Amino acid sequence: MASCDGCQLTLLDCEDELLALGEAVDIVHFPEASSALRPQGRFDLTLVEGSISTPEQLEEIRHIRAVSHALVVIGACATSGGVQALRNFADHEQFMRVVYATPSYVSSLADSTPISAHVPVDFELRGCPIDKAQLLEVITASVVGRKPGIPNEAVCMECKRRGVVCVMVARGQTCLGPVTHAGCGALCPAYDRGCYGCFGPRESANTGSLATWELGRGRSKADMVRAFRLITGAAPAFEHESKRHEP
Amino acid sequence: MTPPPAHWLERDELGHLLALIRGDGYRLIGPTVDGAAIIYDEIEGVDELPVGWTDEQAPGRYRLRRRDDDAIFGFAVGPHSWKQRLFPAREPLVQIRRDGDDIRFSAARADPPPTAFIGVRACELAAIELQDRVFVRGPFVDHRYAARREACLIIAVNCVEAGELCFCASMGTGPRVGPGYDLCLTELDGGFVVEAETEAGAALVQRLDARAAADAELTARDAGLDSCRQTMGRELDTEGLPGLLFGNLDHPRWTEVAERCLACGNCTQVCPTCFCFDVKDVSLLANAETARERSWDSCFGQDHSTIHGAVFRPAIADRYRQWLTHKFASWTSQFDASGCVGCGRCIAWCPVGIDVTEELSAIRSQDPKPAIELPRPQVWWPREDDPLVPAPARVLEVQPETPDTVTLVIERTTAVREEPGQFNMLSLPAIGDVPISVSGSGEDFVEHTLRGVGRATKALSELRPGQRLGVRGPFGSRWPIELAKDHPLTLIAGGVGLTPLRSAMQQLAANPDDYPAVRLFYGARSAADILYDTELLAWDSLPSCDVSVTVDQASRRWLGNIGFVTRLLRRKELPLDGRYFICGPEVMMRQVLFLLDEAGVPKSHRFVSIERNMKCAAGFCGRCQYGPYFVCKDGPIFRHDHIDFIFGQPGF
Numbered sequence: 058m059a060s061c062d063g064c065q066l067t068l069l070d071c072e073d074e075l076l077a078l079g080e081a082v083d084i085v086h087f088p089e090a091s092s093a094l095r096p097q098g099r100f101d102l103t104l105v106e107g108s109i110s111t112p113e114q115l116e117e118i119r120h121i122r123a124v125s126h127a128l129v130v131i132g133a134c135a136t137s138g139g140v141q142a143l144r145n146f147a148d149h150e151q152f153m154r155v156v157y158a159t160p161s162y163v164s165s166l167a168d169s170t171p172i173s174a175h176v177p178v179d180f181e182l183r184g185c186p187i188d189k190a191q192l193l194e195v196i197t198a199s200v201v202g203r204k205p206g207i208p209n210e211a212v213c214m215e216c217k218r219r220g221v222v223c224v225m226v227a228r229g230q231t232c233l234g235p236v237t238h239a240g241c242g243a244l245c246p247a248y249d250r251g252c253y254g255c256f257g258p259r260e261s262a263n264t265g266s267l268a269t270w271e272l273g274r275g276r277s278k279a280d281m282v283r284a285f286r287l288i289t290g291a292a293p294a295f296e297h298e299s300k301r302h303e304p
Numbered sequence: 305m306t307p308p309p310a311h312w313l314e315r316d317e318l319g320h321l322l323a324l325i326r327g328d329g330y331r332l333i334g335p336t337v338d339g340a341a342i343i344y345d346e347i348e349g350v351d352e353l354p355v356g357w358t359d360e361q362a363p364g365r366y367r368l369r370r371r372d373d374d375a376i377f378g379f380a381v382g383p384h385s386w387k388q389r390l391f392p393a394r395e396p397l398v399q400i401r402r403d404g405d406d407i408r409f410s411a412a413r414a415d416p417p418p419t420a421f422i423g424v425r426a427c428e429l430a431a432i433e434l435q436d437r438v439f440v441r442g443p444f445v446d447h448r449y450a451a452r453r454e455a456c457l458i459i460a461v462n463c464v465e466a467g468e469l470c471f472c473a474s475m476g477t478g479p480r481v482g483p484g485y486d487l488c489l490t491e492l493d494g495g496f497v498v499e500a501e502t503e504a505g506a507a508l509v510q511r512l513d514a515r516a517a518a519d520a521e522l523t524a525r526d527a528g529l530d531s532c533r534q535t536m537g538r539e540l541d542t543e544g545l546p547g548l549l550f551g552n553l554d555h556p557r558w559t560e561v562a563e564r565c566l567a568c569g570n571c572t573q574v575c576p577t578c579f580c581f582d583v584k585d586v587s588l589l590a591n592a593e594t595a596r597e598r599s600w601d602s603c604f605g606q607d608h609s610t611i612h613g614a615v616f617r618p619a620i621a622d623r624y625r626q627w628l629t630h631k632f633a634s635w636t637s638q639f640d641a642s643g644c645v646g647c648g649r650c651i652a653w654c655p656v657g658i659d660v661t662e663e664l665s666a667i668r669s670q671d672p673k674p675a676i677e678l679p680r681p682q683v684w685w686p687r688e689d690d691p692l693v694p695a696p697a698r699v700l701e702v703q704p705e706t707p708d709t710v711t712l713v714i715e716r717t718t719a720v721r722e723e724p725g726q727f728n729m730l731s732l733p734a735i736g737d738v739p740i741s742v743s744g745s746g747e748d749f750v751e752h753t754l755r756g757v758g759r760a761t762k763a764l765s766e767l768r769p770g771q772r773l774g775v776r777g778p779f780g781s782r783w784p785i786e787l788a789k790d791h792p793l794t795l796i797a798g799g800v801g802l803t804p805l806r807s808a809m810q811q812l813a814a815n816p817d818d819y820p821a822v823r824l825f826y827g828a829r830s831a832a833d834i835l836y837d838t839e840l841l842a843w844d845s846l847p848s849c850d851v852s853v854t855v856d857q858a859s860r861r862w863l864g865n866i867g868f869v870t871r872l873l874r875r876k877e878l879p880l881d882g883r884y885f886i887c888g889p890e891v892m893m894r895q896v897l898f899l900l901d902e903a904g905v906p907k908s909h910r911f912v913s914i915e916r917n918m919k920c921a922a923g924f925c926g927r928c929q930y931g932p933y934f935v936c937k938d939g940p941i942f943r944h945d946h947i948d949f950i951f952g953q954p955g956f
């Protein structure tokens with residue numbers, strides 16, 4: 058669907074495990090790896106990346122759902138609409154006129170939306186891009202029949218387990234870690250940078266309290282709009298928060 | 305007893321002390337400056353200590369600052385604690401290897417190198433002692449923790465300056481270092497007062513160029529400790545705190561703090577006494593090797609309180625209340641001490657500066673309801689075997705019970721005979737382990753009835769005779785069937801809640817002389833869902849037993865009672881001196897207890913079986929907490945009057 062194809066590359070990036078993967082499952086359609094035509098039939102597990110951005114994609118995802126036993130959507134685009142969902146906050150016609158010479162050739166929906174907005178999904182694997190170990194875990198879980206061991210927690214938990222010194226507390230930076238779904242292993246805080254929220258809001262994301270705290274220590278409302286409106290800015294909790302701080 | 309003599313160590317001699325310890329083969333872990341904070345890390349000598357550094361702390365704020373002297377230990381505690389060394393954030397517990405139908409489980413050993421902890425503060429030593437209560441002084445020993453604990457040498461430091469967020473004096477844990485150290489240093493102008501508590505510590509002093517401390521030096525030490533005590537940045541009134549908190553479970557402050565709390569879990573991760581962990585099977589694709597690993601968990605996460613997809617603490621207010629009531633109240637019932645040592649970490653490292661001392665005093669001062677009495681702690685005699693390592697066991701037989709339920713008859717692997725009401729942890733490689741109650745047992749077999757609803761139970765229910773699985777247990781409390789010797793006994797079961805009662809029923813039915821008056825009331829969803837039908841008929845035919853079954857949904861072939869089990873109960877006599885065992889979904893148990901209230905049956909005559917999320921079953925992982933209890937060790941069978949203040953309370 059609409060994406061940069063980067064999440065598919067994560068699968069190719071599993072160099073060491075690719076052989077074992079090939080033994081454990083029969084990969085029948087993988088556009089980034091092979092140009093073989095999509096076979097007809099039914100599939101045990103379908104991984105889909107990208108958001109629903111055009112009428113054709115909407116049609117296609119319904120078909121994919123119908124022929125897949127398990128549908129796992131991967132990446133920020135597929136789970137929240139992705140960075141291209143920034144257009145949801147603006148006039149999309151106007152964007153098209155600015156970007157394309159002949160906008161009438163482009164067929165595009167007004168909003169870029171996650172797959173789950175259109176069809177039921179079995180699992181949403183977050184991230185921009187997704188984490189390779191987590192992807193293997195989702196595939197393993199489906200092969201052996203366990204619940205994917207993807208913890209439903211804040212980035213802070215990974216940050217603390219890793220022994221990172223909190224950048225909010227010790228460096229006074231804004232960090233979306235407390236309201237963001239874990240999965241990256243607290244990559245940015247480990248490099249002394251606040252979390253950008255690539256994995257999207259976690260359950261119970263108390264974005265309001267985080268914003269109040271940041272405003273209380275001198276950040277501006279514009280800073281809050283920027284912080285919450287980035288890679289997963291169209292995910293409901295983040296969208297709601299950024300809108301609260303719009304001028 | 306006279307205290308062991310204190311010595312005086314010149315400042316320059318500290319390097320000598322560290323070198324001696326290293327020379328004895330210890331790895332040194334101590335405070336060191338890392339970018340923005342003082343953390344604990346491997347060090348080689350004095351140069352890496354934070355000489356001339358201190359910290360400024362406030363709620364949600366920590367900054368390093370240069371001191372105007374060159375004090376070595378002139379700072380308060382930082383984001384790390386010794387917990388990371390004794391109870392690492394992530395570690396393997398069990399290695400599992402599958403070889404065809406064969407499964408091997410082996411304990412992951414810690415094999416820790418001898419390690420010296422340099423600069424352990426009073427509150428931190430108290431925190432280590434508290435974690436000892438969890439990991440080595442409960443019903444079982446965590447062997448990985450115990451091995452690391454034994455391999456460590458503790459060089460403690462008395463605090464002569466208090467931090468902005470410290471309140472060890474209120475918690476009774478400091479600033480003077482309590483027992484449990486090898487050597488204790490007090491940093492004064494020009495050097496250290498050194499006290500040894502163990503032989504290892506005394507031997508080190510012997511080898512140092514240290515003279516006996518002069519009286520003036522001892523006076524200076526005491527003055528430093530006193531001034532530290534007087535200048536604590538925080539204070540907490542702990543008087544009657546546990547009962548006060550449990551008496552105020554619906555205090556408005558919980559919702560108020562939940563508006564600010566991010567449920568991020570940072571407070572629990574930096575807290576040196578928090579011990580909750582999650583356990584997961586880590587394996588790759590169809591590989592034969594699985595590592596069963598644990599990693600730090602927090603009651604602020606949703607998974608912590610989830611079973612079968614139901615979340616027991618959905619709201620942030622539930623989770624904050626769990627954290628605070630556990631730390632400052634439940635701990636006292638569970639481990640005979642407060643779970644807080646007053647280190648202030650949770651205040652500094654809360655990204656939005658929530659201050660536990662402020663929250664607690666708000667509850668105390670804003671119209672509190674009266675305190676309640678909490679249960680007294682139990683004393684345990686730890687068993688020596690490793691409770692986390694399953695034994696492989698063969699499936700002897702699989703009996704289908706209903707379309708989605710089977711009984712696995714498994715070969716017995718332990719000499720310990722299961723009691724009715726107890727449970728085993730059943731496990732499959734790469735899938736994980738789940739608690740399943742014992743539904744029956746004999747000389748050389750154990751029976752478990754399970755419904756294949758979750759992924760693990762589904763995989764277990766698909767096992768075939770001859771295949772293997774892992775079993776560990778038995779765990780937990782039992783039904784007190786001996787009460788039926790002197791009292792009429794009524795067993796009330798709903799759905800699969802019959803399974804733990806079945807093993808009780810088997811013993812009761814087999815000994816009619818001892819148990820002359822037993823009734824079983826059982827409600828199933830439909831006729832097709834009735835478990836153990838031939839056994840039910842057989843029990844009913846005995847003069848000592850009376851069995852009544854009802855189904856929720858009528859069907860053409862069912863000629864018996866229709867309606868919930870409570871409807872059946874309404875038509876029966878409920879003797880006041882009778883004893884009642886109840887097991888089923890919590891809503892059903894609530895309704896039954898309500899009926900018994902109406903009938904006037906005392907709460908102390910009723911026993912219920914509680915189900916919560918369990919990972920370790922040995923009292924280590926904290927997942928199964930139920931107010932002041934652990935379901936895995938204090939339960940699953942509880943007397944109603946012992947839990948009535950939390951039973952049915954949302955959030956517990």
Ligand code: SF4
Pocket residue numbers: 212213214216217221222223224225226232233234235243246251252568570655
């Ligand atoms: S740096 Fe960010 S992710 Fe890490 S603990 Fe602090 S707030 Fe959480």
Ligand code: SF4
Pocket residue numbers: 571574575576577631643644645646647648649650651660
């Ligand atoms: S509750 Fe807070 S102050 Fe108390 S021991 Fe834990 S981190 Fe320290």
Ligand code: SF4
Pocket residue numbers: 564565566567568569570571572604653654655656657658
């Ligand atoms: S009290 Fe603070 S640190 Fe603890 S979960 Fe809430 S916001 Fe996070």
Ligand code: FES
Pocket residue numbers: 917918919920921922923924925926927928929934935936937
């Ligand atoms: S403490 Fe781990 S299950 Fe009870």
